[in-house]
Amino acid sequence: MANDTDETAVDGPLPVVPFLKGADGQDPYLEGHECGGCGAIFLGERTTCSNCGAMDQMVAKRLSNHGKLYSYSIVFRSFPGIEVPYISAIVDLEGGGTLKGNLIDIEPDPANLSFDMPVEVVFADALGRKDRDGNSYLSYFFKPAA
C-alpha cells in the first residue's frame, strides 16, 4: 500500500541549495552568477548586482570544484540531533566565488588544518537527511585535495 511519502517523493535526489545544478544526473556542479558590470560573483540567481547596482547583466557561471581553505571553525556544540564535531569551512574557489560547507575526510583538529590548504568540492547524499515528503538531497562537501 502506497503511503503519502511515496506519492509525493520525486525520482532522484533534489539539490540541497538552488545553486547546486544537475543533482539528479552524472555531472552535478555549483553555479554562480557573475556581474557583467563589476565581476562580483553571487550564489543563486538574481537580476541586480548588490556591489555596483548593474541590472540584468548577471551571467551564469559554472564554479570550480577546486579551492583553498580561507577560514574555519570546529563545531563541538550544535543543535540537538546534529553530529559533532565537524569543521565549518569557508572556501575560496579557483576563479572566484566563496562557499561555506563541511570539510570532511580529515580529523577535526586545528593541528590538521592550515589556511590556504587546497580542498576539492565533492557531491554526496546530504547525510541521510530527507524532507517531509521523503525526498533525499544531494549536497556538496569539501575534502582535502591531494
Added chain:
Amino acid sequence: MSDVYVVGVDMIKFGRFPDRTVPQIGAESALLALDDAGLKIQDMQALYCGNLGQANAMVGQRILQEIGQTGVAVVNCANACATGATAFREAWMSIKAGVYDCVLAVGVEQMGKGLLGGAGGGAGIPKEGLLGSGTMPAVFAEAGMEHARHYGTTFEQFAKVSVKNHHHSTLNPKAMYQIETPLETVMNAEMISYPNTKLMCSVNVDGSAAAVLVSEKKAKELGMQRAVRIKASVLASDPFTDRDLVMPDVNAVTRIAAKQAYEMAGLGADDVDLVELHDCFATAEILHYENLGLCADGEAGRMIDDGEVALGGRVPVNVSGGLLSKGHPLGATGIANIYEVCTHLRGEAGGRQVEGARIGMTHVIGLGSACGIHILEKVA
C-alpha cells in the same frame, strides 16, 4: 541644530526573570532613567523602544501601559543586536530634527538559554551541520580565524579577552556574573566552536536599559552637572564584500561607522578614554580594536597581551564586563553600554571607574548587518 544630551540613564541588574513580562522588565529601567533625570513619564514627548524577541508586539506601548499612557508617539525598533543603539539613535535624531526636546529610549530583551543562529532555514532539509554552521559561536569563530589567518592571532590571545572582561565584571554589581575566570579556566571550558569556549561566548540574559535624551535648551533648564553630550551617533549597514554572502563581514561595517563617528565628533581614536564594544564572542572583541582604530591593523593581539585594553591600561575596553560577563540581552545591549560609558563620564563608576574619563565610545553589531556607534562626552 541643537546638541543632544543624555540627562538620565540606567539599567537593571541583568539576570533571568522568567516570571516577568518584557514590558515589565523594560518599565523598570525606564523608571530608573526617569528618576536619574529627575523627570516623569509625563515629561517625555516620545518613546523609542528597542526589542527583538517581540518585535511585532508593540513593546513600547505596553511599557507605557505599565508606567503611564500619555498618548505620545511610540516607535518600536528591531535591528538585531544593534536594536538598542538604533532606538537610542532614533531618539537622538528626533531632537536633532527639532521635533522634540525631551524623549525616552528603552532597550529590553527576555532571552532563552542556548545557541542562537543556525544555517539555512526555508524549504527542504535543515542545513546546519551539513553546509557548515550558522550558529553564532561558529560564525564569530570563523571571523576570528580570519584574523588568525592574517596576523597569527592565537587561541590564548582570544581567551585573554574573556579573562579580562570577566575580571572587569567583578567590579560591576549590575553584571550577570562577578566571577574571576583565569586563563586556564577559560581555555579548558567546554569548547563550543573552536576557538570559542563556553566562557568566550556572551551570556544570554534578560535585561533592560533606558536613557532620557534632551535638547541643549532643555539640558540647560535641567542643569548640566551630570549631563553627557552625544558627540556622534552613527548607524551603518554592511557594504558588499567578496565573502559577505557566506561570512558576515563585521569588520567593514564597523570601519564605515567608526570613520563617520570620528568625523562627526571631530575626534580621533586617541581621544577616546574608554570603549564599550560588541564582545558577543571573545574572537569578536579582538577584531574591533583594529576596526575602531584603537590600534593599527595587526596590533590587536599585542594589545590584549600588553594589557592596554584592561582597566588601568591605555584605553580600557568593556570595563562593564562586556557581553561576555555582564550579559547580552540583545535589544538592551546598545543602551546598556551607553549607560556604562555615561557612568564613567559622570565619575560614578565606583571601583571600575576609568579615572579622568572625558570621552567614551560605544559600539554594537547586529549581524546581517548593522553597526551602531556613539561617542559621548563629559560636559561639566
